[in-house]
Amino acid sequence: MIEYIPGLAGVPATESSISYIDGKNGILTYRGYSIEDLVKYGSFEEVSMLLRDGELPDKNKLDNFKNILHKRYEVKRNIRSMMWSLPANGHPMNVLQTTIAAMATFYPDAGAQNPDSVYTQGALTKIISNMSTLVAMWARISAGYDPIPPSRGMSYAKNFLYMSFGEEPDDDIVKLFDACLILHAEHTINASTFSAMVTASTLANPFASISAAVGTLAGSLHGGANEDVLKMLDEIGDAKNARAYIKNRLKNKQIIWGMGHREYSVKDPRASILQSMIEDYVKKSNMHFSKRFETALEVERICEDLLSSKGVYPNVDFYSGILYAEIFKIPQTHFTPIFAMARSAGWTAHWHEQVGHNRIFRPAQIYIGSNFRNYSKK
Numbered sequence: 001m002i003e004y005i006p007g008l009a010g011v012p013a014t015e016s017s018i019s020y021i022d023g024k025n026g027i028l029t030y031r032g033y034s035i036e037d038l039v040k041y042g043s044f045e046e047v048s049m050l051l052r053d054g055e056l057p058d059k060n061k062l063d064n065f066k067n068i069l070h071k072r073y074e075v076k077r078n079i080r081s082m083m084w085s086l087p088a089n090g091h092p093m094n095v096l097q098t099t100i101a102a103m104a105t106f107y108p109d110a111g112a113q114n115p116d117s118v119y120t121q122g123a124l125t126k127i128i129s130n131m132s133t134l135v136a137m138w139a140r141i142s143a144g145y146d147p148i149p150p151s152r153g154m155s156y157a158k159n160f161l162y163m164s165f166g167e168e169p170d171d172d173i174v175k176l177f178d179a180c181l182i183l184h185a186e187h188t189i190n191a192s193t194f195s196a197m198v199t200a201s202t203l204a205n206p207f208a209s210i211s212a213a214v215g216t217l218a219g220s221l222h223g224g225a226n227e228d229v230l231k232m233l234d235e236i237g238d239a240k241n242a243r244a245y246i247k248n249r250l251k252n253k254q255i256i257w258g259m260g261h262r263e264y265s266v267k268d269p270r271a272s273i274l275q276s277m278i279e280d281y282v283k284k285s286n287m288h289f290s291k292r293f294e295t296a297l298e299v300e301r302i303c304e305d306l307l308s309s310k311g312v313y314p315n316v317d318f319y320s321g322i323l324y325a326e327i328f329k330i331p332q333t334h335f336t337p338i339f340a341m342a343r344s345a346g347w348t349a350h351w352h353e354q355v356g357h358n359r360i361f362r363p364a365q366i367y368i369g370s371n372f373r374n375y376s377k378k
């Protein structure tokens with residue numbers, strides 16, 4: 001008898017050398033490097049190369065990659081006009097999934113049959129590069145403004161903020177945003193990465209694979225939770241209301257957004273870094289902590305009282321929304337798309353790894369339906 005494990009909890013579905021989680025000690029590494037070091041010393045471009053190639057690039061290789069990535073910021077005209085035809089209130093994740101899928105029409109020969117060709121590698125770089133332009137474009141179009149064309153001379157993080165707001169951001173803001181991208185770039189075989197891998201395993205093209213991943217990331221139990229966390233904090237309104245609110249949700253068997261993780265039984269290391277980023281920024285700018293941040297700290301304390309026995313602590317989505325909303329002034333519906341543009345580095349690395357040791361994903365099921373029946377008209 002095969003044992004059925006709901007949600008495949010703890011079931012290894014692949015071998016991978018891209019990233020590693022030690023969930024008991026709150027450690028996350030990309031290709032062996034700690035996320036703390038990568039955030040401190042690296043850039044999103046460097047981390048994208050590390051995830052793809054397995055090694056940190058030397059200066060020449062990095063400059064070359066940046067050159068190619070930055071040259072590809074431009075979105076094809078047909079994709080741009082397609083975006084103008086979508087309803088302005090369409091959720092950015094739906095728009096992103098649609099546009100990434102449509103990009104396959106420009107790269108008909110990119111695929112698993114030639115994963116290392118210049119053509120397919122170019123398509124993978126185009127995905128990472130265009131993600132940022134697509135997200136920024138939709139933020140402008142959906143708000144009733146014309147998109148701001150990308151600036152090839154700018155880093156990935158800087159160009160995104162420039163395209164979103166039309167002004168060159170300060171270096172410390174760029175560094176902070178770049179760190180957010182690094183923290184979201186990869187996380188082993190999570191639901192969206194698995195989704196990308198399942199699609200890749202059929203030898204579908206990389207655009208199909210990444211658009212499947214975008215659709216999967218959008219859900220509230222996964223990347224979409226960053227939006228729900230902010231809604232929840234705003235609903236609580238003030239730290240003094242937090243205990244009653246949390247207790248009431250738990251009594252009604254409702255989950256607390258941004259809390260809990262399949263892989264971590266301690267606080268997600270990315271949540272700790274994001275929290276420190278907010279604290280450092282506020283202190284450096286001589287500001288006060290916002291009501292939202294104070295509420296989040298209180299929610300974390302209450303959850304520690306009520307949920308730590310189940311190993312439920314803040315995950316990456318708990319503090320990211322506060323950072324995006326309050327430091328970068330990014331609208332709530334764009335939190336998950338920013339997650340997606342960062343994660344495109346991890347997804348494309350997994351696409352490549354999957355097709356390199358491919359066997360189609362085709363698990364088994366345990367049938368619980370009716371026995372054989374003879375057909376008779378009702």
Ligand SMILES: CC(=O)SCCNC(=O)CCNC(=O)[C@H](O)C(C)(C)COP(=O)(O)OP(=O)(O)OC[C@H]1O[C@@H](n2cnc3c(N)ncnc32)[C@H](O)[C@@H]1OP(=O)(O)O
Nearest residue numbers: 220221222223225255256257258259260261262310312315
């Ligand atoms: C980028 C990301 O995807 S990070 C995750 C983002 N998602 C969220 O923040 C949504 C809230 N969290 C959750 O729903 C879950 O913790 C998940 C989906 C992340 C993980 O789910 P699973 O690994 O299946 O954990 P599972 O649901 O079995 O939880 C184990 C226990 O902890 C409880 N628990 C887990 N998360 C929470 C939570 N956020 N609030 C309250 N209780 C929780 C469960 O109720 C369960 O309790 P029980 O054993 O008494 O039934």
Ligand SMILES: O=C([O-])CC(=O)C(=O)O
Nearest residue numbers: 186187189190191262316
């Ligand atoms: O690993 C997971 O299940 C979800 C997650 O935190 C991520 O994808 O970053």
